Amino acid sequence: MELVLKTEAASIHVPAERKRGHEHEHEMMMNSSVNLADPMAREGSGTSWLPDSSPMYGRMFMLGDDTLMLHGAAFPRYTNVSTRRGDDRIDAPNWLMAMYSHPLNDNAQLGARIMLSLDPLTEGGRGYPLLYQSGESWQGEPLHDRQHPHDLFSELSVSYSQKIASDLSALLYFGYPGEPALGPPTFMHRPSAMDDPDAPLGHHWQDSTHVTFGVATAALQWRTLKLEGSIFTGREPDENRYDFDRPRFDSYSGRISWNPTPDLALQFSHGYLRSPEATEPDANVHRTTASVLYNKSLGADANWASTFVWGQNNTTHEGATESFLLESNLQRGRDTVYARVERVEKSAHELVLPEEFHDEIFPLYSASFGYVRDLTHAKGIDVGLGGQFTISHRPSELNAVYGNELGYGFQIFLRVRPSRH
Template identity: 80%
Template sequence: MHPEVVMDHPGNCPKCGMKLVPLKHNSKRSTSNVQRPTSNEEKVGAIDLNRPHHEHPPSVAAATFGAAGMSMQSSVNIADPMSRESSGTAWVPDSTPMYGRMFMLGDDMLMLHGAIFPRYTNVSTRRGDDRIDAPNWIMAMYSHPINETMQLGGRLMMSLDPLTEGGRGYPLLFQSGESWHDQPLHDRQHPHDLFDELSVSLSQKFDVDLSAYFYFGYPGEPALGPPTFMHRLSAMDDPDAPIAHHWQDSTHVTFGVATAGVQWRSIKIEGSVFNGREPDEDRYDFDRPRFDSFSGRVSWNPTQNLALQVSHGYIKSPEAVEPDVKRHRTTASAIYNQPLGHDSNWSNSFVWGQNNDSGETTQSFLLETNFQRGRDTV
């Protein structure tokens, strides 16, 4: 694929032999990266929209998609490149490759991606379990440009964990968080709900440096913590949740969250009000929203390969079995991504999280690294 190749007639790319496809112009999407034709004739570019997204080089994934070579924006904020988008309103490095199928529906964009991990788990201890299961999720992202500076976005994330994992979830030694039959879960990772995100966003770009957005999710993810583990490339191929999940990013399924953010260049300040209670034991319903908790986060992407964030939040009564607990959570993270050529990538995350539960403080540290070459991961 060589997007720089432009011809005034149908044919094949002289560099790789790929069939050229028509280059279409779009009045609403930004086309600042495109060299416009010098005549009224339709030009032809060497980008194949039918190729799977993961086959595009990271540099193309971060900047150009589609036959027009147009700049693709995040579904949350029209000012962000799509490659920066992660869970909720969190950021990953701009150089992060994205995996999925993208469809252009006129001016609108729809992207689908997901994962499933069929496996057999053998934890042969008194605290463990033996079982066959398949943690899974699927997600859709949609964006509709209202005009050149305003965009409406939407996201849907679902999981069949309630069927594949059951009410107690899967065995995971030392894990904790949430409950089953009114008893705290220990040595198990709870299943995710059928609906894990159903959100809408509205963003406005005021000039080349300044933008703002509003995000509402039921459920959704507040501005607290790093991108949740299944949306970090350093953990995307790990079927298990990190042991530190409930110190760092456990608010990623929140039934009722509203976030507003302001962005200047590569710095973003945002705040959320949300429901502090973890999802209840009925994984198929929509929990009653309570906007009783709040959080704030500062994010900074100083380079294409680095994403930093610090955040703090007050979470009221997060666990149903401990309703009197008031939690103050503080997190900080650094995510470094390094493209290593056409089909290789190296991603790393360091996350620190601290919970102060009504005066009792505990901390967690997490280091993840993931090397990908083609379809193989280490």
């Protein structure tokens, strides 16, 4: 308690009406590691924003005036995906993140983040089976129907934030690797997606730039409105998941974020990605995304989080393809139910189809439903036992490649993460 009080004394002032009525008053004083003007709960991946009312699953440590927050999740599981292009396996997608902040004075702060993933070990180079998933490569071939592993070093970043006036602040962020100001908070950091072990099928239309080897972002923020610009490396991570790829700073993006109420986080962003795919170096992408994150606290140990994302890729040779995602997560005590529904347009090239499919674009649908029951809950680590069922739909033309079997997937998993702070 002493440590908490000490932080309160050193921290920025919080308007009295914002403090009132909160059970955990000290939480309101804790600020984001990327911008000292933001509450910690707003901190998403990279410099993105979650709703201010979002639950925080993590362990916090106070070291003098410094704050260290640890987040993460692991999903040891059995997963099974249907069709000729499906597979089954035992694996464990996982990530771990440390966020550190050090106040320089009342108006300036340094932040640092490390995000690690042991995916290269648990998922192998080809990643895990996920019907109609695409993006990145393995052994020089583009991946299809697999989710690529994340890099061991998924983020190493530093940031500097400064309060300029009472409602105005600015920040600089540098990551190697890091996340540019493009897209919504990445799926694993969204409360609406935190119990779902799978990546969205629209990952490479929406939030896949979260692991980018070389990012510099500048942001200016007025009240709950933020304007950001990034220059970064367009090329996606290479298939060596343990190394540091060459920084290029050949791509750029801009994003406007707005949290109009404590329960809402909106963003609109556009980026130009130069040569993202090593297997198709002459193709560039213009990516546009918009998202709405809605979070509603339903009491001390209950929460409802939802996200809508639209993402468009406009790719050289291919033109524009669209992706839509809607996901929702309802937690009450030890029980969580969640769902994710997607529609994504993918080209024959993206799905690695044979020549005869030419440049066709295929609309793909997927709906996942899951339930998690916490075996341990609110005691430091939440270990939940979960099950998920996915049903998906493809145009019948694709049966030539996938066979006639219905597209579905199921998995049984443990979800291991720190308890709610």
